[in-house]
Amino acid sequence: MERRLLQTLAVSVFLFAYPLGGTVAASESHQTEDNTYVVGFHDSLDKALIEKAGGETEDVWERIEAAAVTMTDEKAAWLSSQPEVDYVELDEEVQVNADTDTELRNWGLNRVEATDAWDHDVTGAGVDVAVVDTGISTSHPSLDVEDGYSAVSYTDSYDDDNGHGSHAAGIIAANQPSAGIVGVAPDADLYAVKVLDEIGSGSLTQVLNGMEWAIDEGVDIINMSFGTLTNSQSMKSMLDAAYDDDIIVAAASGNRGESSESGSRVEFPARFESVVAVGAVDEDNERAYFSATGDSVELAAPGVDIVSSYEGSSFGPLSGTSMATPFVVGGFALMKEAYPEEDAAHIRETLQDEALDLGSDGRDEEFGYGLLQLPDLSDVTIDKEEEIGEEESTEQPVEEDIEDNPISDDPIDIPEEDENDESASVEVPSHVDSRVSYNEDGSANVTLSWDRSDEDVRHQLYRDGNKLEVVDSGNTSFIDQGVPAGSYQYEVTAIGANDEESEKSEAVEVTVEEKETADEANGFSWPEK
The missing domain is CATH 3.40.50.200 (Peptidase S8/S53 domain)
Structure with a gap:
């Protein structure tokens, strides 16, 4: 019941990148202030060069030959001019x-x-x-x-x-x-x-x-x-x-x-x-x-x-x-x-x-x-210290084709209430439902449907407490045809392989209304002899 959903995440990433082999003018207020930069190298990460620039290495990502480095704008500008360095990017917030x-x-x-x-x-x-x-x-x-x-x-x-x-x-x-x-x-x-x-x-x-x-x-x-x-x-x-x-x-x-x-x-x-x-x-x-x-x-x-x-x-x-x-x-x-x-x-x-x-x-x-629908929460005052994802993992998850429904439709095993009661071993049919349709002669067809939990059980239909019909395994519906006007009560039981019968389901009340026949509706009547 799945279709793969492939969409691309769009995030606002503001990265301050120093051009290769050049210098960047830093404002006086930031020249002496330490910031965190992501420094990438062409071939292999050179911690000695970072130290020479006066930077302090924090996180290291070996697979991309890069590191997080704390230093001033002036030192970052010098480092970006070195031939071994591929890029120097200011570590900005990603939202x-x-x-x-x-x-x-x-x-x-x-x-x-x-x-x-x-x-x-x-x-x-x-x-x-x-x-x-x-x-x-x-x-x-x-x-x-x-x-x-x-x-x-x-x-x-x-x-x-x-x-x-x-x-x-x-x-x-x-x-x-x-x-x-x-x-x-x-x-x-x-x-x-x-x-x-x-x-x-x-x-x-x-x-x-x-x-x-x-x-x-x-x-x-x-x-x-x-x-x-x-x-x-x-x-x-x-x-x-x-x-x-x-x-x-x-x-x-x-x-x-x-x-x-x-x-x-x-x-x-x-x-x-x-x-x-x-x-x-x-x-x-x-x-x-x-x-x-x-x-x-x-x-x-x-x-x-x-x-x-x-x-x-x-x-x-x-x-x-x-x-x-x-x-x-x-x-x-x-x-x-x-x-x-x-x-x-x-x-x-x-x-x-x-x-x-x-x-x-x-x-x-x-x-x-x-x-x-979430309501308008503009009137709510929340004191937030962190943004969404501010402390997220740097590891990236892997996309997978997931099989349909990893758990079963009925995963919970409800124990039997009485082990000595044979009927307890056969589960009572559930979700019994009914629908009434009318025939031209004014009678009705009552369609009954229900859920079963076992493929191998038959079902016994009852109308007003009397046995009506046995439905073979594999079927979960039955049509009671030609039902005259009146009120009726239908129930369903399950019959196991050893002919043990479950308790009756919850009763379904059905009312068949008095309907005109097709001839009466058309105003037709047979002539008197």
């Missing part, structure tokens, strides 16, 4: 110029107005964000991880051995403008909470342990770019506790929204009221074809071909609601810095009100309240 969409690799930053927030020095500084995922790459030049925790069994390290968590983390708070990799809140503090393993899977207990660690650490915001089809009360309780502690939690709505008649396909934990469910849009502000729909969706954000940091020191594009979620988390981080006294509920409500309404008027099942 991201965020006026157009082509300057950063991540097209979504401008779309959600993050760059406007930076113009007012709002960058997420001092806000703690936990990324509950596969970990975060601790060696990535675009990322700075404050601390972390591992809940997986095979390692105590929270380093990312999958890539998914690093990608989400980069969308939130990458901070390497020289490489074009910058997150929504580049100065936010990242906390890596590793609950998924190297193949992107994990258990419920791992998620709970990770969540508890993040809550105990007192983080401000939690990112959960994954979901499961199975409801879990323990997970709900943990997330409710986080929200009660004024922690904002955002989660991916899921990538199961393929059908235009999908109805409610939002996964857990995004379905919980204490969690912000995030859907994905493409560059045309259209719902991404995979983005799950349902009345739980709260906000939408860019989620197609999003370029971000990845495993190790690499970067590349990924698509999914997993990518949209960290945009929203980054947005919350900016709001938290701008308004530190506001509670989670108020900040959440503010972004709902600011969202760009897409689709149907008001909140809808595709976009929620709409596309994430």
Whole structure:
């Protein structure tokens, strides 16, 4: 579901270069003031020549035969005249110029107005964000991880051995403008909470342990770019506790929204009221074809071909609601810095009100309240000592072609509640949906659809508690034809290989209205004999 995004970073770099073999007139006020210069040599770096010029060597870059040198303008001018020297450049500030969409690799930053927030020095500084995922790459030049925790069994390290968590983390708070990799809140503090393993899977207990660690650490915001089809009360309780502690939690709505008649396909934990469910849009502000729909969706954000940091020191594009979620988390981080006294509920409500309404008027099942938009923060006073990327790494990340979705669609293993209950081994069908269409004779066809987690199960349909039909494995829909007017209740169960049957799904209420036949609508009646 990815297309490679190749864009060129445009930065405003102001370098003062001395012409070769010449001298530069320096103002009297700077002739005796030490400045830092980048000095490059034709063949090999000559520290003795730098010392002869009266300069002090700082950083050295052997691969380009250059060094950072502290000296006065007068000494720099003399050094530039030496035949061994290729160039002498004043070490000036490098800043991201965020006026157009082509300057950063991540097209979504401008779309959600993050760059406007930076113009007012709002960058997420001092806000703690936990990324509950596969970990975060601790060696990535675009990322700075404050601390972390591992809940997986095979390692105590929270380093990312999958890539998914690093990608989400980069969308939130990458901070390497020289490489074009910058997150929504580049100065936010990242906390890596590793609950998924190297193949992107994990258990419920791992998620709970990770969540508890993040809550105990007192983080401000939690990112959960994954979901499961199975409801879990323990997970709900943990997330409710986080929200009660004024922690904002955002989660991916899921990538199961393929059908235009999908109805409610939002996964857990995004379905919980204490969690912000995030859907994905493409560059045309259209719902991404995979983005799950349902009345739980709260906000939408860019989620197609999003370029971000990845495993190790690499970067590349990924698509999914997993990518949209960290945009929203980054947005919350900016709001938290701008308004530190506001509670989670108020900040959440503010972004709902600011969202760009897409689709149907008001909140809808595709976009929620709409596309994430950061508000005008010109009234916010932030005392900033550093610019974005001022302390960024000199190592450059490596572009990589990333495989589709490094974690599975249902990565969390929810344990069975009763091992002695055979029905517990067969998962209950989820996201049962219905649609009614009418025939010329006034009867109706009721189309039912649902999700399954196992390819090898059959499904039993019930209408008003009575068995209706068994659907073979591989099918997840059924049409109940010729249904007369009335109210009905449909349920679905799963039947395993040993004929064990799951519990019934949540009931779906269907009302078939009284309709005129085609003949009645046309005013036709048969003549009396």
